[in-house]
Amino acid sequence: MKIIDAHIHFAAHAHFDQLAREAGHSNDLDALKVDFDRLGIVGAIVMGNRDLTLESHSYPGFMRYCIGLDSSNFGETAADAASVALRQVELHLQRASCVGLKLYPGYNSTYVYDPMYAPFLELAARYDKPVAIHTGELASSWGNVKYSHPLTVDEVATAHPRTRFVLCHLGNPWLLDAAVVISKNPNVSADLSGFLIGRQNMQEYFDENKNYLDYLKMSLQYMQAWDRLMFATDWPLTNLGDYIEFVAGLIPAKYHDLVFYENAKRIYGLEF
Secondary structure, three states: OOEEEEEEOOOOOHHHHHHHHHOOOOOOHHHHHHHHHHHOEEEEEEEEOOOOOHHHOOOOOOEEEEEEEOHHHOOOOHHHHHHHHHHHHHHHHOOOOEEEEEEOHHHHOOOOOOHHHHHHHHHHHHOOOOEEEEOOOOOOOOOOHHHHOOHHHHHHHHHOOOOOEEEEHHHOOOHHHHHHHHHHOOOEEEEOOOOOOEOOOHHHHHHHOHHHHHHHHHHHHHHOOHHHEEOOOOEOOEOHHHHHHHHHHHOOHHHHHHHHHHHHHHHOOOOO
16 A cells, blocks of 8 residues: 655754654654655655745655745734745745645634735635645644634635645544534545654554544544545654554545545645
């Protein structure tokens, strides 16, 4: 089975180095490529929150990227954001290697339907590239989780029907809310990244988290959108082998090819 990892991070950073060690690997390209080849992962999408210069987003051939738009890219006003960042984002979207835009509303403490985002959403629609949105729990104490609730995406998905959206992390822990948004809006998909951190004994994990996993499975079954779910890990935060086992246990076997490979290939326009 071929696999595409639809959500990784790729940066030299001491924090990522430590998380990688806890997950049983190294935060470096050579180690990643060895694991990819061993596990049948043919490509990945980097969620890039470096600066907006083109030079900062050069990746190996088995990677594509979403250009990240976080608080460091904005000026003090929405007008600043539009004038400073919009043209630079367009230059990225014109690249074949850039397959989408990534937004961080929870960390920016700005709802995704804020008018400052609208020009970027229209730009993504023009280039037919998805807008990936961090939804759900935040990875730090700064920012505000109310802005990252998946229900906020319903409003923006309705207002921008030509724009395609991806709920990163499936809005975890608001899983059923995310499922409702996806069920209602055909222009919304999700990735399954960020559910495991570090290395796991998978049998113990399945046993100890049965109630939570039942809730996650119920949410997936409720939305019945197997063609809009993508395998994704949040590497280097997790162990790739563990994560494949985790997702394979969630998804009915008849949908594995879709979730592990075909959906990401179609949604992000990949050639892996």
